[in-house]
Amino acid sequence: MFNIFNLQKNYGKTEVLKNITLRIDDGEAVCIIGPSGSGKSTFLRCLNLLEVPTGGRIFYNGSLLDQELDSKRLRREVGMVFQKFNLFPMFTVLKNIMYAPVHINKMKYKDAEELARSLLEKVGLANRADAYPSMLSGGQQQRVAIARALAMQPKMLLFDEPTSALDPELVGEVLQVMKTLRSDGMSMVVVTHEMGFARDVSDRVVFMDKGYIVEEGKPQQIFNSPQQERTQQFLNRIILGREVVQNEYNLSAAPL
Amino acid sequence: MNTTLAQLHFEQTAQILVPSLVHGAGLVIETTLIGFLLAAIFGILLAVGRLFAWRPLRAILYSFLELIRGTPLLVQLVYIYYVVPLLLNLLASMLGYKTDVQISPISAGIIGLAVNYGCYMSEVIRAGILSIDDGQTEAALCLGFGRFEALFRIIMPQALRSIIPSLGNYLVMMIKDTSLLAYVAVNELLLRTQTFASQTFFTIEAYTYLAIAYLILSIPLSHCVKLVEYKLSTTRR
Numbered sequence: 373m374f375n376i377f378n379l380q381k382n383y384g385k386t387e388v389l390k391n392i393t394l395r396i397d398d399g400e401a402v403c404i405i406g407p408s409g410s411g412k413s414t415f416l417r418c419l420n421l422l423e424v425p426t427g428g429r430i431f432y433n434g435s436l437l438d439q440e441l442d443s444k445r446l447r448r449e450v451g452m453v454f455q456k457f458n459l460f461p462m463f464t465v466l467k468n469i470m471y472a473p474v475h476i477n478k479m480k481y482k483d484a485e486e487l488a489r490s491l492l493e494k495v496g497l498a499n500r501a502d503a504y505p506s507m508l509s510g511g512q513q514q515r516v517a518i519a520r521a522l523a524m525q526p527k528m529l530l531f532d533e534p535t536s537a538l539d540p541e542l543v544g545e546v547l548q549v550m551k552t553l554r555s556d557g558m559s560m561v562v563v564t565h566e567m568g569f570a571r572d573v574s575d576r577v578v579f580m581d582k583g584y585i586v587e588e589g590k591p592q593q594i595f596n597s598p599q600q601e602r603t604q605q606f607l608n609r610i611i612l613g614r615e616v617v618q619n620e621y622n623l624s625a626a627p628l
Numbered sequence: 629m630n631t632t633l634a635q636l637h638f639e640q641t642a643q644i645l646v647p648s649l650v651h652g653a654g655l656v657i658e659t660t661l662i663g664f665l666l667a668a669i670f671g672i673l674l675a676v677g678r679l680f681a682w683r684p685l686r687a688i689l690y691s692f693l694e695l696i697r698g699t700p701l702l703v704q705l706v707y708i709y710y711v712v713p714l715l716l717n718l719l720a721s722m723l724g725y726k727t728d729v730q731i732s733p734i735s736a737g738i739i740g741l742a743v744n745y746g747c748y749m750s751e752v753i754r755a756g757i758l759s760i761d762d763g764q765t766e767a768a769l770c771l772g773f774g775r776f777e778a779l780f781r782i783i784m785p786q787a788l789r790s791i792i793p794s795l796g797n798y799l800v801m802m803i804k805d806t807s808l809l810a811y812v813a814v815n816e817l818l819l820r821t822q823t824f825a826s827q828t829f830f831t832i833e834a835y836t837y838l839a840i841a842y843l844i845l846s847i848p849l850s851h852c853v854k855l856v857e858y859k860l861s862t863t864r865r
Contacts, residue, residue, distance in 0.1 A: 422766055448772040458767035462785055472771035475781070517767075524771060 373398045373433060373528060373559060374419060380427030381414055388414045390583040392428070396561060398527075401554055403570035403591075404563045406580035407606060412563040415580065416530050419561065420450050448476065451521035455533040457513040459505040459520070465492070466501040469520045477524070484523075491519040495549050511542030515549050528559040535566055567610060571595050579603045641833035645824050649841045652817045656845065659734065659816070660803045663741035667802070668795065670746030675753035676779070696747040702808050704744055709736035709812035737809035745802055752794045756787035789860055796853030803845055817841055 379392040389411045396402055404412045417423040418430065421443040430437040432446060459468050469488035473479040479487070492498045495515035505513055514534055521529055531550070535543040547569050554560065554573050564570055570577050570591060577594040579587045579602075587600045598604045677689050696704070713729045720727040731739075760783050768778035810819035817838055825834040 420770060422769065443769075444772050444774060447770050452766075452770040454763060454767065456761075456763050458761070458763035460764065460767070460782060472773070475777075476772045520771070 671749035
């Protein structure tokens with residue numbers, strides 16, 4: 373789906389991404405891990421042109437981004453879920469989900485409402501359709517944000533640290549929804565600090581540091597026998613502390 | 629003291645001046661409504677231009693803003709009414725045409741108010757737009773909306789909540805500033821009062837009625853603005 377060659381991104385003299393080359397296939401779930409400031413989010417935001425790359429090429433289904441493909445069309449096919457949810461505060465949950473299908477896909481109001489309600493069902497929030505975002509917990513808001521992205525029937529979803537702004541006890545419900553999506557075959561690229569999720573759900577894990585891809589491979593390979601010293605360091609520091617907590621919360625997460 | 633007060637002619641003044649002021653008030657309200665509407669449109673365009681336009685254009689808009697904010701409204705009105713037509717005629721004659729462009733007092737007044745207030749209002753609108761989290765724009769873009777759709781569908785409705793009360797205050801200020809239009813020969817309240825006072829020498833009476841007339845116009849209006857502000861602050865986001 374995405375074919376990325378020598379992607380670079382500078383802010384003035386600060387190089388955030390240096391020669392990223394990566395291929396992401398249709399139907400794949402790729403997790404991007406790495407320390408803060410390693411360029412993970414910037415990389416993700418380059419994929420739907422929220423950030424404009426300063427060098428290199430990205431091909432989406434064979435078309436060069438920025439030239440042959442206009443960003444509006446790209447973004448209708450590649451949805452995004454944000455760390456801070458970014459729901460529209462003046463709309464109800466239902467309207468948040470229906471808004472883009474009605475105004476962009478020109479879907480009939482009734483059909484859009486039906487679609488929105490079925491998506492709410494899917495994320496386990498069928499009874500909160502008429503609530504405003506400010507009345508929901510973080511986990512619920514993020515599930516609505518996922519439903520909103522799904523309403524455009526994207527071919528792929530980008531997740532930018534979807535659980536980083538959540539209270540620990542709310543992380544499980546969001547990850548559960550993402551797992552369900554994954555088992556439905558949704559392609560996804562997930563920037564995350566949830567190592568348990570990366571290990572269990574993804575097809576491939578990419579480890580980034582200081583703007584480079586240090587290592588990529590199957591989850592077992594990255595987590596069990598990382599080749600690079602930097603990857604080992606990172607995993608030792610992060611995973612030991614986190615994994616215990618992570619497993620606990622996965623167990624206690626409410627079923628959908 | 630009684631004899632002094634008895635020398636004043638409030639009743640006579642009321643009989644002649646008040647109907648005239650009522651007429652003038654219609655004009656004031658009309659001028660304010662049109663002027664405010666144009667100012668709001670101009671303010672939005674200026675704010676959006678200053679935020680998103682091509683860089684050199686932004687610089688030009690900013691210079692214009694400085695020009696307007698750095699000169700008094702009264703001077704601007706006089707300039708639009710007396711100088712701009714002359715400049716246009718001069719320009720035309722340099723190009724070999726003979727013209728006699730004139731601008732009616734009321735149009736000059738409305739243009740002056742709209743441009744001046746538009747500039748101040750654009751800063752309020754700009755700040756309102758900037759106060760909305762970038763994530764809102766990004767979310768809209770990621771759903772497939774364009775930049776301007778995101779601005780007008782998602783950002784503006786949220787920004788208006790903080791913008792509207794300030795704009796309301798500008799509306800109240802504008803209705804009082806219409807008095808400056810007397811200097812470009814618009815027959816509004818001040819000019820009517822001046823004319824009356826200079827003919828009758830009932831100076832105290834005339835200008836007292838004038839002040840009361842402005843109070844009658846502005847106090848209910850400012851209470852409406854307060855009410856709107858209150859409604860906006862108590863309704864749920």
